[in-house]
Amino acid sequence: MAAQSKLAEAAYKCSCQEFVHPWTSSCACATAGMLLSLIPGTFKTYSMVYMLALLMRRRIPSLKDLGRTLASTLQSTAFLSLNGSLFVLAICLVRQFLGGFYFATAAWLPALLVSSISLAVERPQRRAPLALYVANVGIETLWKMLEARGLVRSIAKGQVLIMGASITALMYLYRAGLHRTVAKDATFKGLGLIIGREEEGPLKPSTVIIPQRSNLGSLNFRCITSYLKVYNHLTTLRHPCCPHQFGCAVYALLGGVKPFLGGVGVQVGFKLLLNITRILQQKMEWRKQIFNKGSLQLGLALGIFSLLFKMSSCGLRHSFGYDNALFAIQSGLIGSFGLLHFPNTTVSLYLMLKSLQLLYNWGVAEEKVPEVPHFSMIMYGFFTAVLCHSTVLEAKSMRPSYFKFIENISGGRLSRFNMKSFEAFGVKSQDQANYIIKKLGIVKSSSNPLFPLIV
Incomplete structure (x- = not known):
């Protein structure tokens, strides 16, 4: 003592x-x-x-x-x-x-x-x-x-939970069109590159539309024609409320491939920038630094998130017969499974703070929360x-x-x-x-x- x-x-x-x-x-x-x-x-x-x-x-x-x-x-x-x-x-x-x-x-x-x-x-x-x-x-x-x-x-993977919830909130603001009014921020430009402009709000008022079922007729899988019918059906199937032009399957697949390639390109480019001195000195360990699984992490996270988000969004539109900004919540949470490939604490906290800031701005604009000077x-x-x-x-x-x-x-x-x-x-x-x-x-x-x- x-x-x-x-x-x-x-x-x-x-x-x-x-x-x-x-x-x-x-x-x-x-x-x-x-x-x-x-x-x-x-x-x-x-x-x-x-x-x-x-x-x-x-x-x-x-x-x-x-x-x-x-x-x-x-x-x-x-x-x-x-x-x-x-x-x-x-x-x-x-x-x-x-x-x-x-x-x-x-x-x-x-x-x-x-x-x-x-x-x-x-x-x-x-x-x-x-x-x-x-x-x-x-x-x-x-x-x-x-x-x-x-x-x-x-x-374990706690930062992924934060990242998933934050991106889901941002996606709702994006689909509701609030990013054009009370929640303006440059972050939505990045989301637009990942998800695409098709999912951007505000959504047009729509009534419940029940799509006509496509009649494939009798299928004989011993004939190549039947396979072509199924392929054509899958690539052209689209709900009238879907904002994209192509079939939902093509839309979702392309929506996953593009962010994947972009994410890999960004991660590889960043690694090259950090190792520019070693490259000039011809001391770069290419296999160890570039050609490894780590270079695919960001691409896999973005690609799978976009793929699952678009698949579930189209699925909800087909199920309910209309489009709604609230679908972004379910689709965002489902897409968050892809973020398990990129458990980054810094990015998670940034997205959390950014989503809280924009939700707060929305609340202030709607006079639901007081503005703190x-x-x-x-x-x-x-x-x-x-x-x-x-x-x-x-x-x-x-x-x-x-x-x-x-x-x-x-x-x-x-x-x-x-x-x-x-x-x-x-x-x-x-x-x-x-x-x-x-x-x-x-x-x-x-x-x-x-x-x-x-x-």
């Missing part, structure tokens, strides 16, 4: 210099050094992001486009640089105000205080996407933190605080790639944070940080970070 009390006292009395900036005694210099370190890295990151967005327009950019791209890059650079530098300053100020460090005030509270303020610097149209991105990583991180404490337990800024602030807390105090719960990104743009400061005094918190923060640092192969070539501004 006495030992625990001493540990708690050491954590409380830990100075911000010992914790955040051991290379300098000045909090102002530590903040300024962080700002100077963040500017080059964030500018490089956002330059690539905005240039890629410019190239995806597939047209020669004008001087006006280039000017807007540069302005957007500078504004986003200012936002992220300000966020990181104010985080360091907030840690120092919160400690001075409270007289010491507590578990929630070492990183979570300082990040919460400055994140929403920093987001106000960013362009308004960028705030919601940023909030969704941070929430995506933050939810995964929060789950891992709870899992480490034994409060929750992951289930500045909801994007609130969500960004909360989940950024979760990420900062995890990155500093519970590094094992954070995505290693995100930890490395923060380490690089901060000029090597994150790996120099000293959490030895926080043993009383019981999460072994320093051991977790050392594990991630070793796992990522982070090497400290100097005793000081970039722009230390030692005084």
Whole structure:
């Protein structure tokens, strides 16, 4: 008990210099050094992001486009640089105000205080996407933190359940035509490529239509003509309410083949892009990297989902004699079995948050739910605080790639944070940080970070 009390006292009395900036005694210099370190890295990151967005327009950019791209890059650079530098300053100020460090005030509270303020610097149209991105990583991180404490337990293929339910909700909005009004979003362009424009709403009002049964007549399967009759029947059979021109069987099969080929092409292309250096050096292991089952995962997921969705949609139209946007719910859930081939947590969380956002927008438009002012800024602030807390105090719960990104743009400061005094918190923060640092192969070539501004 006495030992625990001493540990708690050491954590409380830990100075911000010992914790955040051991290379300098000045909090102002530590903040300024962080700002100077963040500017080059964030500018490089956002330059690539905005240039890629410019190239995806597939047209020669004008001087006006280039000017807007540069302005957007500078504004986003200012936002992220300000966020990181104010985080360091907030840690120092919160400690001075409270007289010491507590578990929630070492990183979570300082990040919460400055994140929403920093987001106000960013362009308004960028705030919601940023909030969704941070929430995506933050939810995964929060789950891992709870899992480490034994409060929750992951289930096998659980992300597929989330993905299936989310895509089903999006497909209902798509078939109901709400993506044209209260739920406008670029996500539906991707769904249109996968499912096709035929299933796009709003649906035309229709009455119950009972199709006339096709009379095949007597069939003699010893004769090739009978097989041709059956083939012709299957390829031309179509309910009058179906939105496609061809037979339902052809529509469903082609609807599965096209997304499959597209998904394989995207996955292979992405792998080639990531291995461009090895390809140029002629060190590419083609069989290991490209010609394997992993390259088929996305294609199989999209192809089977589209195939099952269209088969079940046509089946429901034939069964009930009319078309209805609600059919997207049953068809989406059935098609979700194809997503078992691509159990991706990041994509699942993104689709979940996107569907919740669009359903919320629909609810606000219908006056079914109240509109929360500045909801994007609130969500960004909360989940950024979760990420900062995890990155500093519970590094094992954070995505290693995100930890490395923060380490690089901060000029090597994150790996120099000293959490030895926080043993009383019981999460072994320093051991977790050392594990991630070793796992990522982070090497400290100097005793000081970039722009230390030692005084």
